[in-house]
Amino acid sequence: MKKQFDAHDRHLVATLTEDGQMSVGKVSERLGVTAPTVRSRLRNLIKAGAVKVAALVNPMKAQGLTVALVGMSLQSTKMLDEKLEQISRLERVNWCAVVTGRYDIIVEITCTSDMGDLYDFLDKDLSQIGGVNSSESFVVMKSKRKWLYLPEAVTKEYEK
Numbered sequence: 001m002k003k004q005f006d007a008h009d010r011h012l013v014a015t016l017t018e019d020g021q022m023s024v025g026k027v028s029e030r031l032g033v034t035a036p037t038v039r040s041r042l043r044n045l046i047k048a049g050a051v052k053v054a055a056l057v058n059p060m061k062a063q064g065l066t067v068a069l070v071g072m073s074l075q076s077t078k079m080l081d082e083k084l085e086q087i088s089r090l091e092r093v094n095w096c097a098v099v100t101g102r103y104d105i106i107v108e109i110t111c112t113s114d115m116g117d118l119y120d121f122l123d124k125d126l127s128q129i130g131g132v133n134s135s136e137s138f139v140v141m142k143s144k145r146k147w148l149y150l151p152e153a154v155t156k157e158y159e160k
Helices: 009-020 024-031 035-047 079-088 115-129 150-159
Strands: 066-074 093-098 103-109 133-139
Touching: 009 035, 009 133, 024 035, 066 079, 066 115, 079 093, 079 103, 079 115, 103 115, 103 150, 115 133
Parallel strands: none
Antiparallel strands: 066 103, 066 133, 093 103
8 A cells, every 4th residue: 555655646646636537648648658557556546545536516616515614622532533533434524633722623514505414413413423522613604725525415415
């Protein structure tokens, strides 16, 4: 499993970040390598869990999406990794991280409806996890350069 990107991997990732739909042929031309090399490297990066090629959504342009940040203080910091893993598996979570400062963990979630979705996350989803002493929510009113990989709860709604 890859632990670090080499120069070719970084160039490949940068190229696909610019345009994730770019054909393998075009990527190979830009990188100066063969198409099979591009396919092989990309397959290895995906297999290693280092890269995922997916559609990203601009939440400011997609009606019906609300993004919120939730800062959490845990009852005990002895199980940070366990709590982080449990929270990361919740359906509305885009990402979560252990942080320094006022909170132990910060989570970004995407909601598909009104504030009821945020309420359900706080009331139902987090209560399943347990061990959260307190939380504070911040609804994103406007953002720039923000693209989301939609979490499971949102993709389920979009598939209906």
